[in-house]
Amino acid sequence: MSQSDVIDLQSLQTMAKVFGSLLYFPLTDSNNQTLIKALSEDEALENSDIQAWCKTALTELPEALNQDFFLLFEGGEVMLAPPWGSVYTDKEEVIFGDSTVAYRQFLREYGIELDTGMREPEDQIGLMLFAVSQLIEQQQDVETVKTLLTEHLLTWCYRYFELVQQHAQTQSYKQLAGLVSLWCEVVQDVLDITPNAVKLYR
Template sequence: MIDTTMIRILGAFFYYPPQSDTLRNVYSVLGELPQLCTWDNPEKIQAICTSLSQTQPDDISYDYSILFEGQGSMPAPPWGSVYLEHDNTIMGESTAAYRDFLQTKGLVTDTGIREPEDQFGLMMMAVSALAEQEDDSAVIALFEQHLLPWAYRYLELVQQSKTESTFYPSLAQITEIYLKSLQLKLELSPVRAELFR
């Protein structure tokens, strides 16, 4: 149904700290992302991905702390509930609904810390896990009901973020293009949700 490598790599970069062991050997693979799917503008995608692959973890540590850990004002909070809940609450009703969905599919997110399951990177990796289990209906449900209703707004805000490096805005651009192509390919119809951010 989908290439799990691409979505897992993108999800990992939207979740793990830049210096993590998980990402340490993955930076160079970013230059190979253009070969993992068909792109409308392959030259542009290759240029962006080549630039991403040359990033040093220390170059994006500060940006990561702002975008994902909340150092200062978060320009693009990575949790779905912030966009879907009227009061921008973390761990709101939408998070509970997503948690229930994961449990019905046998996926339990245990990262070792108490955090919302609707974190963008975690959700991308959950898509990958469901795709690897060949649970196509669950992949579609996760996209349509839980991720895509807010993902494009989140990625837009990441792209607009004033960061020291272009890494995360560029990664968000690639991810948006990829998700839009998947939406067309899989004929996904995301739930129309009012966004509050």
């Protein structure tokens, strides 16, 4: 792995962990609140889109953010933007579909454990970003990271972000989806990735 790869991967690891947290835990979670405040005060991010988003996230009402989190990530009667990959890639639009099983095997192969204490699909968007971060933390070869992105995450995540932008009730979640989608595009470009062509059912 070259030094330039290391530098790029260090940045990728950090942002994957940040976005993973923001897309797995509620924005009102105390750790996320601490993270958002730290990002908003980071001089290196001055005048960036991320800092503009932080201002939005810190000013919207906690009740509105919690309601949006429930609708987007936990689900009422209808989930308008399900955060699990197999809902998009499985013809029956189910969780724990074939793509989840394939992704689980990939994680096992590289010793990645995402024990959340709940029986939940590993292909939840935030958990997948945590896995990207963990692979880099383990100093896996960049090709391993590219495989996760090419075969498992980038195949469906752009459609997911579109749906979040369409259906989120708060600006915080609408803008966050746009930010992470743009970041994924940059990562795809920097790592020269062409995601596998997968038929999507959502």
